[in-house]
Amino acid sequence: MIKKVAVLGAGSWGSILANLLDENGQSVRLWSYSPAQVTELNEQHTNQRYVPDFHYSETLTAYSDLSQAITGADVILFVVPTKAIREVAQQVTAVLAKTHDQPIIVHASKGLEQDTHKRLSQVLAEEIPAELRQAIVVLSGPSHAEEVARRDITLITAASADETAAELVQQLFMNDYFRIYTNTDVVGVELGAALKNIIALGAGALHGLGYGDDAKAALMTRGLAEISRLGVALGANPLTFIGLSGVGDLIVTATSVHSRNWRAGNELGAGQDLKTVIDTMGMVIEGIPSTKAAYELAQQQNIEMPITEAIYDVLYKSADIKEVIPQLMRREGKPEIQ
Numbered sequence: 001m002i003k004k005v006a007v008l009g010a011g012s013w014g015s016i017l018a019n020l021l022d023e024n025g026q027s028v029r030l031w032s033y034s035p036a037q038v039t040e041l042n043e044q045h046t047n048q049r050y051v052p053d054f055h056y057s058e059t060l061t062a063y064s065d066l067s068q069a070i071t072g073a074d075v076i077l078f079v080v081p082t083k084a085i086r087e088v089a090q091q092v093t094a095v096l097a098k099t100h101d102q103p104i105i106v107h108a109s110k111g112l113e114q115d116t117h118k119r120l121s122q123v124l125a126e127e128i129p130a131e132l133r134q135a136i137v138v139l140s141g142p143s144h145a146e147e148v149a150r151r152d153i154t155l156i157t158a159a160s161a162d163e164t165a166a167e168l169v170q171q172l173f174m175n176d177y178f179r180i181y182t183n184t185d186v187v188g189v190e191l192g193a194a195l196k197n198i199i200a201l202g203a204g205a206l207h208g209l210g211y212g213d214d215a216k217a218a219l220m221t222r223g224l225a226e227i228s229r230l231g232v233a234l235g236a237n238p239l240t241f242i243g244l245s246g247v248g249d250l251i252v253t254a255t256s257v258h259s260r261n262w263r264a265g266n267e268l269g270a271g272q273d274l275k276t277v278i279d280t281m282g283m284v285i286e287g288i289p290s291t292k293a294a295y296e297l298a299q300q301q302n303i304e305m306p307i308t309e310a311i312y313d314v315l316y317k318s319a320d321i322k323e324v325i326p327q328l329m330r331r332e333g334k335p336e337i338q
């Protein structure tokens with residue numbers, strides 16, 4: 001089953017997923033809006049800024065023209081940062097309106113849209129009319145480009161209301177080191193993905209501040225409790241949060257040195273200012289905008305999310321990171337399960 005797949009976004013995750021699909025024998029076109037990056041990928045087969053010292057498959061071809069990249073595609077995989085999803089979807093729709101292709105739309109990004117607080121599949125459904133696409137599938141789970149690049153074992157989830165489409169995406173990606181499970185709970189999978197980044201920022205901050213393993217385990221556990229609380233209020237299946245895209249992704253992002261969110265938190269905890277952390281990371285730190293979206297959603301839904309609120313105060317209200325932790329600890333005692 002060879003499929004034509006267009007991958008949009010040639011940062012670390014998009015380029016490594018494109019490379020994996022190419023190795024799996026799919027016909028892949030990788031799109032980047034940076035012509036210099038396209039030239040580097042096609043001529044050197046490298047992407048030094050995002051995945052240093054990795055040699056990409058020589059059959060993988062990159063494009064800077066979106067129309068060339070997506071025309072005739074069976075599947076279009078979005079892997080641009082959350083803030084760019086709507087804008088890129090609008091560009092895709094303009095092309096599909098001319099070609100009348102009806103691809104399956106997949107995204108592997110992790111976040112919530114600022115202002116609207118929408119999940120990314122909702123944004124894609126709004127921007128790409130139903131007659132120009134088939135199902136929408138979400139790809140999410142504990143996975144760092146750096147580890148997939150070296151063919152380390154990785155397991156993630158393909159979620160869709162359309163089980164046939166999720167199974168097709170599962171087959172496209174599966175190989176000896178990359179295993180995919182399907183799930184029909186799109187809401188839970190997308191919320192697990194977006195919200196775990198906030199807790200990863202907190203886990204990094206604890207590390208930077210010098211706290212130990214007990215504190216990190218506590219943060220992850222109570223973080224999962226508040227992720228689940230908001231998720232269930234928004235219609236997710238609670239069991240999704242103990243799966244790959246829930247606790248699985250929380251564990252990897254809150255403990256891995258590969259995680260941009262963990263690293264950003266660690267630098268903040270060690271005393272670096274937020275602007276410097278963002279400017280020097282050079283890659284997207286999705287947890288920062290997601291903290292604002294989740295905080296506002298929790299307020300709207302009247303859901304208690306004390307950790308998210310504390311991180312919001314540090315990121316958006318200049319609260320002192322050293323003071324928010326004792327404040328969290330001194331909250332009124334309560335039952336563990338409510």
Ligand SMILES: NC(=O)C1=CN([C@@H]2O[C@H](COP(=O)(O)OP(=O)(O)OC[C@H]3O[C@@H](n4cnc5c(N)ncnc54)[C@H](OP(=O)(O)O)[C@@H]3O)[C@@H](O)[C@H]2O)C=CC1
Pocket residue numbers: 009010011012013014032033034050079080081082083084087088108109110111143144145146282283284286
């Ligand atoms: N990295 C990983 O291991 C994983 C990442 N993800 C998710 O995948 C998504 C992408 O992350 P990642 O690949 O790490 O991000 P990177 O920061 O590595 O790359 C993002 C890419 O998108 C490009 N981009 C930025 N804005 C636009 C735009 N408006 N239009 C088109 N392209 C744009 C960037 O270009 P430029 O830098 O030139 O602006 C860059 O090439 C995120 O939501 C992340 O949470 C999910 C799982 C694993």
Ligand SMILES: O=C(CO)COP(=O)(O)O
Pocket residue numbers: 110141142143144197200249252253258259260261262284285286
């Ligand atoms: O989603 C990820 C791991 O599953 C990537 O996390 P970071 O964006 O923090 O690197």
